[in-house]
Amino acid sequence: MNGVHDMGGMHGMGPIRHESNEPTFHEIWEGRVYALSRVLRTRGGLWNLDASRHNQEILPPVEYLRMSYYERWLAGLLKTVVAAGDVTTAELESGSPAPGSAKKAVLLTPEAVPSMVGRRASARRDVAVVPQFKAGQHVRARNLNPVGHTRLPRYVRAKQGVVVLDRGVFLFPDTNAHLRGEKPQHLYSVQFAARELWGDQASPIDSVRLDMWDDYLEPV
Amino acid sequence: MDLRPLREEDPDPVKGWPIVLQSPRSSRCERPSMLKLPKLAGRRGFLKHAATGAAGIVAGAKTGFAAVPQDHASQAVPSDLTLRVKALESLLVEKGLVDRVALDRIVDTFETKIGPRNGARVVARAWIDAAYKKRLLADASTAMEELGFHRYQGEDIVALENTPKLHNLVVCTLCSCYPWPLLGLPPVWYKSAPYRSRAVIDPRGVLKELGLDIGADVEVRVWDSTAEVRYIVLPERPAGSERLTEEQLAALVTRDSMIGTAKVTLDVRKVPA
Numbered sequence: 001m002n003g004v005h006d007m008g009g010m011h012g013m014g015p016i017r018h019e020s021n022e023p024t025f026h027e028i029w030e031g032r033v034y035a036l037s038r039v040l041r042t043r044g045g046l047w048n049l050d051a052s053r054h055n056q057e058i059l060p061p062v063e064y065l066r067m068s069y070y071e072r073w074l075a076g077l078l079k080t081v082v083a084a085g086d087v088t089t090a091e092l093e094s095g096s097p098a099p100g101s102a103k104k105a106v107l108l109t110p111e112a113v114p115s116m117v118g119r120r121a122s123a124r125r126d127v128a129v130v131p132q133f134k135a136g137q138h139v140r141a142r143n144l145n146p147v148g149h150t151r152l153p154r155y156v157r158a159k160q161g162v163v164v165l166d167r168g169v170f171l172f173p174d175t176n177a178h179l180r181g182e183k184p185q186h187l188y189s190v191q192f193a194a195r196e197l198w199g200d201q202a203s204p205i206d207s208v209r210l211d212m213w214d215d216y217l218e219p220v
Numbered sequence: 221m222d223l224r225p226l227r228e229e230d231p232d233p234v235k236g237w238p239i240v241l242q243s244p245r246s247s248r249c250e251r252p253s254m255l256k257l258p259k260l261a262g263r264r265g266f267l268k269h270a271a272t273g274a275a276g277i278v279a280g281a282k283t284g285f286a287a288v289p290q291d292h293a294s295q296a297v298p299s300d301l302t303l304r305v306k307a308l309e310s311l312l313v314e315k316g317l318v319d320r321v322a323l324d325r326i327v328d329t330f331e332t333k334i335g336p337r338n339g340a341r342v343v344a345r346a347w348i349d350a351a352y353k354k355r356l357l358a359d360a361s362t363a364m365e366e367l368g369f370h371r372y373q374g375e376d377i378v379a380l381e382n383t384p385k386l387h388n389l390v391v392c393t394l395c396s397c398y399p400w401p402l403l404g405l406p407p408v409w410y411k412s413a414p415y416r417s418r419a420v421i422d423p424r425g426v427l428k429e430l431g432l433d434i435g436a437d438v439e440v441r442v443w444d445s446t447a448e449v450r451y452i453v454l455p456e457r458p459a460g461s462e463r464l465t466e467e468q469l470a471a472l473v474t475r476d477s478m479i480g481t482a483k484v485t486l487d488v489r490k491v492p493a
Contacts, residue, residue, distance in 0.1 A: 008393030008444065009421040013413035016429055022407045024331045029305040034405070035326035036309060039318055049448075053395055069396065069411045074305060081308075086317060095307050096314065103316035110321040117329050117370075123448035124376070151446045153393055155420060167376070170447060187447055194440075198421050206440045208420050211447035 001147050002154060004061040009155040009198070030070040037073055039108045042116060046084040049123075050177035054149035055079055125169050125184035131214070133188060137163045138220040141190075141212065149177035152216045156208075160220055161192040164209065172213055185214040335404035338369050339452055340473035342402060344466045346379075347457045357381055360452065369401050377402065380443065381454045382480070387434050389427070389442045389480035390451045391419035397445035399452045403475055410479065420444060430481045452478050458486040468492060 007013070025031040041047045055076035056064070064072065081087050091098055108116055133139055143158040144150065151173050167189060171182035190212045194202035312318040342364055346353035356363040360379040377399055380388035392398065393416050398406035409415055418426050423440045427433070434440055443451045455477040461469060468491045476482035 006394060007413055007417040008419075010413075010417040011421075013417045016409050016414045016418075016426065017412065018409050018430060019407065024335070024405055025327070026408070027302065029302045031327040031331070032305050032309055032323060034330070035323040036305075036312065036318065038326050039322060040312075056395070065413065069408065071301065074301070074308075077308070081312070087311060087315060091311060091315075092308075095311055097311070101315075105316065106319050106322075107317050108322045109319055110325050113322050113325040113329065117326070117334070122376075151394060153444065153446065155393075167447075167449060173447075187449075189449075202421075203424065203436070203440065205437075206423065206442075208442045208444060210444045211449050213447070 001057060001149070002145060003057045004064050005057045006154050008153045025070075027070075033070045033074050033077065037077055038116070040077065040081070040086070042107050043084075045179065046080055048176060048179075050149055050173040051179070052076055052080070053173075054177040057149065123170050125171055125182065127169060127184050129169050129185055131166055131186040133163050133166070133186070133214065133217055133219070135163050135165055135188075139163055139190060139217045140220050142216055142218050144216070146174060148174065150174050152212070153210070155197060156192060156210060159192055159196050161190045161196070163188045163217075164191050165189040167211065170213070172215060174215070183215075187211055187213050188217070190217070330405055334401065336402075336473075336475035336478065337470070338364075338367075338404075339399070339402035339475070339478045340470040341367055342369070342379075342452075343454055343473045343478065344470035346454055347461075347469055348466050353454075356454070364402060376449045378449055378451050379454050380441075380451055380480075382456050382483075384438070384456070386439050386441060387427075387480065388451075388453045389419060389423050389440060390445065390453060391416060391442060392445040393417070393420055394444075394446060397450060399450035402452050403478060407475070427481060430476070432482060453480040454478075455480075455482075455484045458484050460486050464491065 025034070037052070041049070041052060045051075056072045059067070059072060059075055063075075067075065078092070082089055082092065086104075088098065091101075097103075138160060139162070140160050141152065141156045141158060144152055145157075165188065167187045169184050170187040171184050175181050175183045188211070189209055191207050191209050194206035194208060195204060197208060309318065309320070309323070313320055342356065342360075345367065346356050352363065352366070355366075356379045360377040363379075364377060380390075382388055390398075391410075396406055396411040398410065415426065420442050423442050424434055427440075445451060455473065457469070458472065461472070464472075471490050471492055472484050472487060474482055474484065477484045
């Protein structure tokens with residue numbers, strides 16, 4: 001979706017506020033939101049990574065910009081716990097489990113934390129898919145404007161680049177975010193000249209590289 | 221309409237108005253203790269806000285967290301969010317889904333075990349061991365495991381070597397993708413709109429703002445993390461560091477140098493004896 005989260009190339013967002021010796025979490029609640037998210041996301045479905053990202057993208061733009069980072073995570077959590085059926089809206093309102101509701105199985109025991117943190121779950125898919133492009137090939141980013149989730153930033157659409165490397169087969173976030181299948185396909189590192197993206201104001205020797213799936217590209 | 225020429229004290233039209241999109245540092249760094257929280261007069265009230273927010277988001281309405289004041293300074297006031305998160309956690313614990321000790325361990329892991337010191341060890345090893353460096357640049361995911369660091373979150377890690385002629389810079393314009401196993405969780409500025417918006421269109425301006433001037437003859441290559449591939453920069457080894465040990469070198473390597481927003485300098489104050 002052409003949301004405010006797709007920020008590459010925007011102006012007017014202010015100076016970069018660098019902080020020395022920044023703590024991992026500035027507030028205790030931020031760490032709790034992070035940990036809760038990691039526990040709840042040990043499952044797939046609505047909790048998959050792409051769906052979780054999309055939940056934040058669909059926040060109203062004004063809210064997205066106003067919220068701090070972990071506030072956005074909390075917003076995603078509150079939405080998904082209800083949508084995934086973990087709790088009901090009534091339970092969120094009352095703050096307690098519905099009377100007589102069955103206790104659910106714990107998602108992650110303390111003993112399982114180290115293996116979860118070191119888990120080798122991967123977005124790579126070990127399936128044979130024919131690559132549509134090859135290294136060295138000139139390509140154009142397709143001018144797609146899907147209303148759903150995509151990892152094709154606006155600033156690169158309809159621009160020409162070169163495939164540098166085929167990274168192998170990965171699941172496709174555009175469908176996975178909406179539980180419409182993984183649609184595994186090849187992912188490439190594609191280089192775009194800075195001047196192709198931004199015109200003559202950019203340095204003639206600079207470039208931007210993005211990871212792009214088959215469905216984002218067309219031959220030139 | 222104000223047609224007078226721009227003056228020094230005017231907001232910089234490129235850098236934007238001096239608005240505070242993130243909370244002011246001073247307030248953010250105060251860590252409220254859960255023990256000092258005002259007594260909960262029942263969770264109902266706090267979670268009702270949460271539910272309203274959640275329902276609003278579900279319905280696509282623009283209410284969101286309407287209960288949170290818009291005023292930027294107030295954004296840092298923790299009580300509302302603290303209580304709301306505490307209430308959500310309690311509900312999920314009572315439902316049986318979540319074990320509090322597991323949450324504690326996850327927080328502790330990222331506060332004390334997984335952070336930029338991991339990446340610094342990988343960089344230092346690559347500086348002193350040419351064969352390791354070769355393996356790192358060919359397949360960083362496997363090379364980091366040699367030092368005991370596991371990849372996760374479905375990530376392939378790729379190391380990008382800075383040279384006198386090439387400077388790499390990492391960003392995620394769409395969200396906050398970052399090499400967690402080697403650098404820990406990303407700093408606020410990396411996830412913020414100013415960095416995400418400008419790193420791709422004006423990387424040299426961004427680097428200058430952060431104190432790094434890159435020569436016009438050096439290529440700046442920006443890596444936008446659009447997929448599940450995570451990037452870490454292998455910075456240049458500082459001149460004069462030839463006699464330092466691996467451990468001493470690791471102490472010099474900063475988080476920012478592995479994002480590409482800084483160079484590693486030979487700061488003797490950082491070198492352990």
